[in-house]
Amino acid sequence: RPITYSGADDDGRRQNRRKLSMPFVSRIRRQTDYNVFPSSIPIVIDNGASYFRIGWAGETEPRVVFRNIVQRPRHKATGETVTIVGDQDPALMKYFDCTRSGPRSAFDSNVVYQFELMEYILDFAFDRLGANGSVIDHPILITECVCNPVQSRSKMAELLFETYGVPAVAFGVDAAFSYKYNQLHGLCKKDGIVVCPGFTTTHAIPFVDGEPVYKGSCRTNIGGYHVTDYLKQLLSLKYPFHSSRFTWEKAEDLKLEHGYIAPDYASEVRKFQEGTKEAEEKTRYWQLPWIPPPVEVPPSEEEIARKAAIREKQGQRLREMAEAKRSSKINEMENELRSLRFLVNQLDQVEEDDIPSFLSDTGYASRQELESTVSKVTQSLRKARGEPKEEPDESEENTDSLNNEKYPLMNVPDNMLTPEQLKDKRRQIFLKTTTEGRLRARQKRNEEELEKERRIQLEEERRRENPEFYLEEMRAQYKEVLERVDQKKRLKTNGSNTNGNQKTGGVGRGERLSAAQRERMRLLTTAAFDRGKGEDTFGSRDEDWQLYKLMSKDHDEDDEQPDSDEAELARLSSRLQEIDPTFVMKAEEESNQTSGEAQRVRPLTEEDYKIVIGVERFRCPEILFHPNLVGIEQVGLDEMGGASIRRLPHDDGELEERLTSSILMTGGCSLTPGMKERLESGMRMIRPCGSTIHVVRAMDPELDAWRGASAFAADLNFLRNAFTKVDYYGKGEDWLRRYQIRYNNL
Amino acid sequence: HQVILLLRHFFCKSFAHTIKERIERWKIQAYEKYPKGQSRGRWKHLKQILQAENFQDCPPHEPNYVNIESPPSTQPCKRICDITGYEAPYVDPRTNLRYANSQVFKAVRSLSAEQVQQYLSIRNAAVVLK
Numbered sequence: 001r002p003i004t005y006s007g008a009d010d011d012g013r014r015q016n017r018r019k020l021s022m023p024f025v026s027r028i029r030r031q032t033d034y035n036v037f038p039s040s041i042p043i044v045i046d047n048g049a050s051y052f053r054i055g056w057a058g059e060t061e062p063r064v065v066f067r068n069i070v071q072r073p074r075h076k077a078t079g080e081t082v083t084i085v086g087d088q089d090p091a092l093m094k095y096f097d098c099t100r101s102g103p104r105s106a107f108d109s110n111v112v113y114q115f116e117l118m119e120y121i122l123d124f125a126f127d128r129l130g131a132n133g134s135v136i137d138h139p140i141l142i143t144e145c146v147c148n149p150v151q152s153r154s155k156m157a158e159l160l161f162e163t164y165g166v167p168a169v170a171f172g173v174d175a176a177f178s179y180k181y182n183q184l185h186g187l188c189k190k191d192g193i194v195v196c197p198g199f200t201t202t203h204a205i206p207f208v209d210g211e212p213v214y215k216g217s218c219r220t221n222i223g224g225y226h227v228t229d230y231l232k233q234l235l236s237l238k239y240p241f242h243s244s245r246f247t248w249e250k251a252e253d254l255k256l257e258h259g260y261i262a263p264d265y266a267s268e269v270r271k272f273q274e275g276t277k278e279a280e281e282k283t284r285y286w287q288l289p290w291i292p293p294p295v296e297v298p299p300s301e302e303e304i305a306r307k308a309a310i311r312e313k314q315g316q317r318l319r320e321m322a323e324a325k326r327s328s329k330i331n332e333m334e335n336e337l338r339s340l341r342f343l344v345n346q347l348d349q350v351e352e353d354d355i356p357s358f359l360s361d362t363g364y365a366s367r368q369e370l371e372s373t374v375s376k377v378t379q380s381l382r383k384a385r386g387e388p389k390e391e392p393d394e395s396e397e398n399t400d401s402l403n404n405e406k407y408p409l410m411n412v413p414d415n416m417l418t419p420e421q422l423k424d425k426r427r428q429i430f431l432k433t434t435t436e437g438r439l440r441a442r443q444k445r446n447e448e449e450l451e452k453e454r455r456i457q458l459e460e461e462r463r464r465e466n467p468e469f470y471l472e473e474m475r476a477q478y479k480e481v482l483e484r485v486d487q488k489k490r491l492k493t494n495g496s497n498t499n500g501n502q503k504t505g506g507v508g509r510g511e512r513l514s515a516a517q518r519e520r521m522r523l524l525t526t527a528a529f530d531r532g533k534g535e536d537t538f539g540s541r542d543e544d545w546q547l548y549k550l551m552s553k554d555h556d557e558d559d560e561q562p563d564s565d566e567a568e569l570a571r572l573s574s575r576l577q578e579i580d581p582t583f584v585m586k587a588e589e590e591s592n593q594t595s596g597e598a599q600r601v602r603p604l605t606e607e608d609y610k611i612v613i614g615v616e617r618f619r620c621p622e623i624l625f626h627p628n629l630v631g632i633e634q635v636g637l638d639e640m641g642g643a644s645i646r647r648l649p650h651d652d653g654e655l656e657e658r659l660t661s662s663i664l665m666t667g668g669c670s671l672t673p674g675m676k677e678r679l680e681s682g683m684r685m686i687r688p689c690g691s692t693i694h695v696v697r698a699m700d701p702e703l704d705a706w707r708g709a710s711a712f713a714a715d716l717n718f719l720r721n722a723f724t725k726v727d728y729y730g731k732g733e734d735w736l737r738r739y740q741i742r743y744n745n746l
Numbered sequence: 747h748q749v750i751l752l753l754r755h756f757f758c759k760s761f762a763h764t765i766k767e768r769i770e771r772w773k774i775q776a777y778e779k780y781p782k783g784q785s786r787g788r789w790k791h792l793k794q795i796l797q798a799e800n801f802q803d804c805p806p807h808e809p810n811y812v813n814i815e816s817p818p819s820t821q822p823c824k825r826i827c828d829i830t831g832y833e834a835p836y837v838d839p840r841t842n843l844r845y846a847n848s849q850v851f852k853a854v855r856s857l858s859a860e861q862v863q864q865y866l867s868i869r870n871a872a873v874v875l876k
Contacts, residue, residue, distance in 0.1 A: 108792040111811075115789065147811045151795050214809040218816040233868050237861060238829075265824070266833060273832045273846070615831035628823050631870020634816040643817055649807075 027089055031063050034130025039167075042139040042713040042722075043129070046174055046706040049107045050199040050224065050668060052086075053706045054125045057141070057713035062706050064128045069103040070117045085124040109221060110145040110201045111152050115159055122164070139168035139722055141713045143705065146173050146203055146217055150737040157736070161725045170713075170722035172741050175203055176212045177708030178666040178698055180743050183210070184711065187696050191655065192662030193641055195679065197624055197669035199223045204640040206648055206659055210744045216648035220634045222627045224669045227259070228252045230630055231620040239611060242288060254613065255620060258284050261674035262618040263681065265626075272615050283614035290609035326384060333381045340374045478572045485565050523551050621672050625682065637675075638682020657691055666698040666705065712743070828865045829853060842866060 037056060046053040048068060055062035066086030073096035074081050082096070106117035126136055140160060144153065153171060160166045175196035182188050190210040196203045205217040232251035236243040262268035272279040299307070347367060417425060463470045527538075527547060538544050623629045625636035635643055641663065645656055660683060665676065680695045687693065698704045712718065721741040728736070790798070801812045827834035827846040834844035838854050841862045845851050857865075866872040 111792050111795065113789050113792060113795060147809050147814055149795050149799050149811050151790075151798065214814065215807065217809065217814050219814050220816040230868065233864070237864055240861070265826075269826070269832050273830075619826070619831040626819075626824050628819065629826065630868060633818045635819045639819060639821065640816060 028064055028066060028128050030128055031130040039137045042141050042718060044710045044713050045140060045142040046709060047143050049110055052121060052125060054129055057710050059710060060707055064125055069105050070120050071101050071103050073098040073101040083120050085121055111149060112156060113152060115155050119159060135165040140166050141170045141172060141709055143174040143709060144171050147214060150733055154733060154736055157728055161728060168719060168722035168724045170741055172709060174705035175205055175666060176743055177712060178704040179207060179664055181704050181708030181711060182664055182698050188662040188664045191658040192664060193644060193659050194664045194666060195637060196667040197223055197637060198667045200225050202637060204644040206644050213648060216644045218640055218643045220627060220640060222624060222632055226630060227620050227623060228255050230623055231255050231616060234616055258613055258617050259621045259672055260618055261621045261672050261678050263677055265622055268618060269615060283612060286611040288609040330384050333377055337377050344370060474576055478576060481565055481569045481572060485569055520551060638679055639686060641683050642686040660687055661692040661694045663695045664698055665695060666701045668702050670697055670701045
């Protein structure tokens, strides 16, 4: 597994080492003047949980700054693992397979614990600084957290001494360096407090006579990381559809750009709750890319006209065909009729006895048959010609005569018929009743329609008479019916909507059962009732098994018949929509759908792709002042000042005054707008009335720590504060635990 | 035997080094020192470090990592709605979420169980099954 180095080619060739050329994976340029610096110039490192800064002592800017994370992805083509320190270059990331390598940090909270990663980072940093060997021959000043556990400290010292051959090492606290630097520049006095909200932790350290008093310091485990995490989680939960968009880096960008601290959370949030104009201005919208689905252009006039013409032409053609067919049929039937009539005439002329022989040629058995055929054909001809139907009374007459013809056996009493004829008679009775039934049903329908028409007319009349009153009546009716329906629905679902994922329809403590649930319980208990051996006859009848159907949960829902109430509701609402301009149909609540599904049902609009960041803007940084909001039971920034003063071992009221009149804010998080005022008001709340509170922000909260350290290291007396390898191995762990540098050289 | 691969980069503008010392980079590479199988389990997390330190034995007035933790807050706890961020005087008994008014309550009741747990875990109040 190779380590990637990006930089100018180093000509050192050695045996057994294959060289591969690779695109470089860092945008940071390698410094070229490493060799200019003599061995006495210390290298200054600000080893922070967020950023790693390294440079030469005495300068004002660190040479190399990068994010303190390491990634070890595999190269897609060659399969080798490379190490990438700091932020990745997205253009080059496509060469690497990053699925199994997330960014890893050497820190756990603010303490270094992963020294393998630390070594990768130091390798990279030294290389970027220009070092071209494995031995760094300069003393090193490195920052650590407040009261660093001795194990971490010793491992760090070991790493520096053993692996890099450093001659001397010194450890310092970054917040203290920042304070001293600002003191040098007059922003704060020799007695004061430094409040440093960092990446994972926040510290408050009091300074007395220019030296930090760690006894009085306090640390809350909240920092910029938690703020970003909070924002990320809130947005992901608010917009679950887009949750893949909210990466940690994106959340951090949003926080840096839009986060601010409200001077008073409660009043600010009330502004948003009431929807004031100020709140509107403060809301930010992030529009995600969204392509509207292709809208079907409504066909233009010509299109419509053209289509209509085509349809008409087709219709015409069909009509013509139908006409042609009909006329041909009519012709045929006329021909047949004519031939039949001719036959009849001929029959009249022939004698009685010759009829059978005459008719046998034509295929008709008797004269009656012939006549009936003639009448049938005339009838169908008339129908084909489209003549109006016969009058109803005629049809009744017809039915009577038909009855006698169709059901000749009906009126004949039973005892005169043979068994076959009896069967026939029964069939005829059946047919008659069915046809009569159908007729009756048709009549009833007609009557109902007439009735409805009459009712509608009545309503119209009433409306025209008194429109206002009528409208009011309608509305009242509607409301009533709506309430009834709602109540029924509530009863049915028993007031439990879909948090019923947790306690699905079950009977919890204090839950009332709806009628359906009660019924089901009853069924279940009766079915499960143990009647003892021999008495259980369940299953002997087929109907018993219907019990399972009744018991099942789905039975409830199937049972829903459209209530008369709901039908009434529908009718009323449609009527109201027609006549009332101000009526808005109350949308039925989808009580059975989860929120996600209900939103997916309607087509996605542009609105769905707009991320609204309103309250979150100041809700997230608020956790710095109220860690309870994320479940961390510690004091926030404002109370930390008070806590640290309380911890100081003294009883000097004046000292407290001096402390609070020089409060410095440093650290990356303090760049949030609004923090200074909030901290000031917070301190004022907990200090006795009238004490001077003066809060000032460091000149450059991010870089001041490094600058302070650099100034410290450039001092001639620096080496007195550093310890060498000999010291380290000689004096043992206890000494290392008590090792502290003295800041007053600055 | 291990074949050590070292990747070098050829930068287009080569830097002219006036004094070029060809020091052999005979440094033992980090990944050799920490072979893959062991590295994961080797490093003690902060909790374990602190346990090993035995801070109880140290004199109490000396500051150490555990001593300087902040105390819990003495101010009354601020209760904000879990979903909207407004002030929340009410708590839903079924899910333990805080909500601000009846519309938010409807939204609370329509959340899925997973979402409820996620909201609670932001506040460190999720149900943790051990």
